[in-house]
Amino acid sequence: MSKVLEGLNQEQKLAVTTTEGPLLVIAGAGTGKTTVITRRIAYLIEKKLAKPSEILALTFTEKAAGEMEERVDILVPYGYIDTWISTFHAFGNRVLQENAIDLGLPPDFKVLTRPAQILFFQQNLFAFDLDYYRPLANPTKFIEAMLTFISRCKDEDISPQQYLRYVRKLKNRSLRNSKLSVSQYSRALRPLRGLQSAKSKITKEERKELEIETKRQEELGKMYQKYEDLKSAAGLVDFGDQVALTLRLFRTRPKILKAYREKFKYILVDEFQDTNWAQNEIVKILAKPKNNICVVADDDQSIYRFRGAAISNVLDFKKTYPKAKIVTLVENYRSIQPILDSAYRLIQHNNPDRLEVREKINKKLLAIRPETGLPPKEIFAETSSEEADLVAEEIKRLTEYSLRTTAKTEDKKAIVGGRLAVDKLQYKDIAILVRTNAQADSFLRSLNMKGIPHKFVGSSGLYEQPEIRTLIAFLVSLADFESSLQLYTLATSEIYTLPMEDAIAAASFAKRKGKNLHWVFSKINELEPELEISEKGKEIIKNINEDLIVMLEIARKENVGKVLFEFLKKTVYLSHLDQEESIEAEVKIQSIARFFDKIREFMTLSNNNSIRSFVEWLEVMRMAGDDPATVEFDPETDAVNVMTIHSAKGLEFQVVFLVNLVSDQFPSRQRSEIIPLPDSLIKETLPSGDFHMQEERRLFYVGTTRAQDSLYYTWARDMGGKRIKKVSPFVLEALDKTVSEAQLKKLEPLERISLFEGAGEQKEQVRAEPQVIKLSQAAIDDYQTCAYKYRYVHVLRLPILRHHAVIYGAALHEAVAAFYKAKMASRKMSLIQLRTVFENAWISEGFLSAEHEERRLLEGKKVLEEFWRREKDSKDIPTFVEKEFRFGLGDTLIRGRFDRVDVKGKKVRVIDFKSTENRNQETLAKDAAKSIQLKVYALAYLKSQKIIPEFVGIYDLETGLVGGYKPTKELLTKTEKEIVETAKNIRENLKEDKFPANPKYFGRVPACTYCAYNSICPFSLTRK
Incomplete structure (x- = not known):
């Protein structure tokens, strides 16, 4: 077999x-x-x-x-x-x-992300023929809704022309048939506001409302068409496209x-x-x-x-x-049968809108695991904060034991899921699943108070993370001196830690005097005795003032990304997080990296990369609903996983807590579409029942079936509102009860106080050994250059502003690749088109000055002109350009991309595009011989095609020179051993979470000299 x-x-x-x-x-x-x-x-x-x-x-x-x-x-x-x-x-x-x-798309067309789509629409807002959907008092009110409408049209395979034909048909029917009933019209145009009449004829008032509704639909159709025209003219596509x-x-x-x-x-x-x-x-x-x-x-x-x-x-x-x-x-390899039975009881309430009923098949899941176990447990608390505290207390108890044995014991405390616990349960085996991001806060607080390692993985919520709120506060404080609230946030953040009593005193004084907090901070030594600030507070405020002055000077010349990075360097915030070596610090670094991704996205869209421009853009994005995800799920980090159920789809955990299970929160309240599609245009089969309740029930089902061994349903009757909450009906459905029999658990006063015992004393955190190491040639090169650099780039993914040489080379690469792809498709690319690709790939980042950037851009255009003249009439056509490869070496996966491959019979040439300073073929050949990238290319081709390339080399885009060598089997065998050894070392480093600082030397010069992290690395030799 x-x-x-x-x-x-x-x-x-x-x-x-x-x-x-x-x-x-x-x-x-x-x-x-x-x-x-x-x-x-x-x-x-x-x-x-x-x-x-x-x-x-x-x-x-x-x-x-x-x-x-x-x-x-x-x-x-x-x-x-x-x-x-x-x-x-x-x-x-x-x-x-x-x-x-x-x-009709340009070869370098750009894909609009959702934020970019919103910005594009806003910039062209008054090019649309809008009335109802562009109220002058709030012109941007419906932008997000209109884009959602367009996305839904594309999901349903409805073009602008089809939508406009539909509206014209409705208009014609309405004009021709004065006896058209409201119910008939309502079925075609859903929903009609306030028209529920079943009369055979409609009144003048009702007809007027119908005409208004038709006009709105026509406005939408024209808007959709105009949006597509504008986007096409700009060489853009969106996700729906x-x-x-x-x-x-x-x-x-x-x-x-x-x-x-x-x-x-x-x-x-x-x-x-x-x-x-x-x-x-x-x-x-x-x-x-x-x-x-x-x-x-x-x-x-x-x-x-x-x-x-x-x-x-x-x-x-x-x-x-x-x-x-x-x-x-139906054979389930994940969960014990009592959990599966609860899930099945729950989901049957979605009948008859299920395949099991429609197609008469059996979907009842059967556990393959022999353990019997216990049904879901219930935790019923007085308040939401006590619910979170009880969950944290239970996790603390559970982590002293394991779930993987069937022995018997009288010690009830040592039993989890019906089985004796022997080995310690790891934190990463536990998940707290919430319905919304906001619900996570109280559980994160309680876990922190208990010193339990944890991480939050949300489908949104990046801007609300404390470290990101701090960075936004810094940027707004520079862009707008009137923003006292943001300066207050910055001053009290963990970067400056201004004592709260001093912050409140300064803010209150500013309010009394009708001044902003910037003014108060700038005159802090002149306001005594009317304003009393501690000596420590004065020193901190002095530091804040000095930092803002320095950053303002930098902001006059540099873009927002450079300013923020310099701020992080000056305040040593990144260095502090790096040296903290905790999961919490690592998560903060990853969040900061994601925020820099947003800045980079802004810089690719905007012609003005100033702080003020970014702050304005960010405000527009947030008002339109842009809320990026927090950090990604990392199964190798030993910490309790707090995440939304949507984020947990496809995952599994030994223990799952489904929390905040009260009516009005789970199921959540239904939110109707702001601009719905008419029913008659929807091609899909819609359910006969309450679709919102059914979808919420399916979400509850997904949460339930994430649990392998033990499942908890938890809720509180006091969620902070005026009314006492009832348990979610889904809990009762899953447990086959009409009322919950759970006993209310109350924490006694001393217990509530003792929850703070050991606050901030998180347990030692261990990174689990990864099953598979995934490496690129760049990752291998980084590790061999310095293991600590590998940690910065590939483990922490620490944000950096790319060097101008990287920007320059990447833009050249993009243009050259587009040229060769056109050639492969038997299309000629003009010099103007080539330069356009280059300009579109250009990012204003890392340059020493505007003049430096302008000269580099001009230099790139000259290089491309020479390249175009060399290549335009060449008969030498690549076989592959930017072709992905992947191969395995035991438990190590290597993936990458060939720049260019030429195949002529059994002769294969693999070429890497570079922009180098080499001015002769000899030095280029020497560089090629040292290149780990070319060795990986040759090995990848051998592994995938069973052929050793005849030649691997570097094509210098600046000079047109090619330098390289013929790889041998002995060389590739040695390369394979080096990669396996590198992967083994990385695995050990990850397991111990310790990466040595061992920079390679280039002659007498250490790699630290060229490292983008030398300003924050505690081991950088450039500091000695």
């Missing part, structure tokens, strides 16, 4: 080995759906039914796509250079990049569609229940004519669908492929 099939049950084997025709896999929670998909891919490759590049695997999230890739890497025993495992949006973007010219334009391309370019159909012999779709109508259409059109398509779905875990259309695409799949084979996975 194939190793790929080892350990699979009969249904899983059937799903993996069914290789002809359409296949629907209905996979319940914990039944191994990802295992089935990845084993199926490996099976198709092993049986030589398809090459890796001939399998298209699509999923819903980047996290799921990454996990799928990683598992396939482990299963497939050799490397490969072209895979198509991605989200729908990433797939669409790749197709658009390969065929941009056929859609990545699917909508790909679908249009396949429908209007039969030759291109034929090429992709021939390319993909097999199509797999994960989380099929969460795909929208347009995504489903792409899959159907690509699968023809052989229809070798496998979709994996579980309607009970659909938590992202429009109006709860959880089974719409699954029903459409059965309609499209009536002879499709159906495999149902």
Whole structure:
């Protein structure tokens, strides 16, 4: 039997080995759906039914796509250079990049993120013919709603032309038929405000309201069309376009569609229940004519669908492929049976809008694990803060024991989930799942008070993290001296720690005098005795004043990113966090890195990179609802996971606490769409029941099925409002009760006081050893240069402003790659087009001055002109450009991207593009011989294609010179050993969370001299 099939049950084997025709896999929670998909891919490759590049695997999230890739890497025993495992949006973007010219897009088109989309719309707001949706008192009021409306149209495969045709049809019907009833019109235009009449005729007043509503719909249609026109003219696409334009391309370019159909012999779709109508259409059109398509779905875990259309695409799949084979996975490898029984009792309340009822199949999950265990426990508290304290207390108890044994004991304290606890339970095995980000605060506080290591993973909430609030306060304090609140936030932050009594006194004085806090701080020594500030407070305020003066001077010349980075250096805040060596500090660093990503995004969009401009942009983004995610989930960090249920999808934990389970919070209150799509335009099958209640119940089901061994339902009757709260109906449904029998737990006064015992004394934190080490050639090079630098870049992901040489080289690389891709597609790129790609890739970051940047930009254009003249008439066409590769070395995965590969028969040349200072071929060849990147390229090609390249080298874009060498088998064997040894060392360093500072020397010069972190690194040799 194939190793790929080892350990699979009969249904899983059937799903993996069914290789002809359409296949629907209905996979319940914990039944191994990802295992089935990845084993199926490996099976198709092993049986030589398809090459890796001939399998298209699509999923819903980047996290799921990454996990799928990683598992396939482990299963497939050799490397490969072209895979198509991605989200729908990433797939669409790749197709658009390969065929941009056929859609009238520039080769370097930009994808608008949501914030960029909002900014683009705002900048063009008065180019739209808007009335109702652009109230002059608040012109930006409906921007977010209009963009959501456009996104929904694209999800439903509705073009602007289709929407306008629909509105015209309604107008014509209304004008022709004076007897049109309100109920008839209401069905077409949903919702009509205040019109519920069932009369056969409508009054003049009602007709006027109908005309107003039609006008609003027409306004939306014209707005949608104008938005598309403006976006197209600017060479931009949004996330919706990545699917909508790909679908249009396949429908209007039969030759291109034929090429992709021939390319993909097999199509797999994960989380099929969460795909929208347009995504489903792409899959159907690509699968023809052989229809070798496998979709994996579980309607009970659909938590992202429009109006709860959880089974719409699954029903459409059965309609499209009536002879499709159906495999149902019900053997659960994750949870004990009592947890599964609770989940099943709960989800049956969504009947009849479930596949189990519609298709008459059995979806009751059966635990494979032999342990019996206990049903979910209940914790019922007086107040929400006591609920959080009780959860923290229970976690403290649990972490003294383990869950993995079936021995008996009389010691009830040592039993968790019905089993004796022997080995210590790790913090990372525990999750507190909340419905919203805001609910996490009280639990984070209680965990902190107990000294329990923890981390918060939210789908939003970055701007509300204390460290980010501090950075925003600093930027606003520089941009607006009238903002007393932000200066107060900055002064009392952990950077300055101004005593609270001094801060309050200064703020109160400013208010009494009608002055801002900046004025008070600037005259702090002149205001006594009227304002009394401690000596410590005066010293801190003096430091604040001095820092702001210095930063203001820097801000006159530098962009917002540079100013913020200099502030972090001057206040040694980053250095302090780096040396703290705690999970909390690490999370703060990662949050700061994400904030710098937002700054970088702003700088790519705006022509004005000043602090004031950024602050204004950030305010617009926040008002429009932009709220980035906090840190990513890291399974290797031993800390209690506090996260939203949405963030927990696809994860599992030994112990799960579902918290704040009260009515009005879970289920949450329904929020109606501000600009809904008319029902008659919706193509999906909508549920017959209360779709909001059903979706909330599915979310509760997802939370419940994350638990492996022990599950807690917790709530409090006093959540801070005026009314006493009732337990969530979902708890009663899951436990099959009409009323909760949980006893109210109250903390006695001394117990409440003792909760503060040991506050801030977090337990020693250990990073779990990663199962797989993932490395790029850059990561290998960084580690070999200095292990401590590797820690900064790849573990902490510490934010830095990129060096101007990196910006320059990246922009050149982007332009050169675009030129070669056009050449590969038999298209000529003009010099103007080449320069445009270069300019669009340019980022104003890291330059010494505006003059320096301008000269560097001009230099780049000259380099490209010489490149264009050298290459425009060359018959030498690359085989691959920017082609991804990946291969495994034991438990180490290496991934990267070839810049250029030329294949002529069995002769292969691998080229790396560089902008160097080498002015002769000899020194270029020496640099190539030292390059770890070229060695990894050669090894990657050997692993994936079983061929050692004849030549690997560097193409100097400045001079046109190429320098390199012919790699030998001995060299690549040595390189492989070096990589394995490097990965082994990294694994040990990660396990111990200790990376040595061992900078390489270039001659007599240490690597510290060129390191971007030398100003904050405590071991930097540049300080000695």
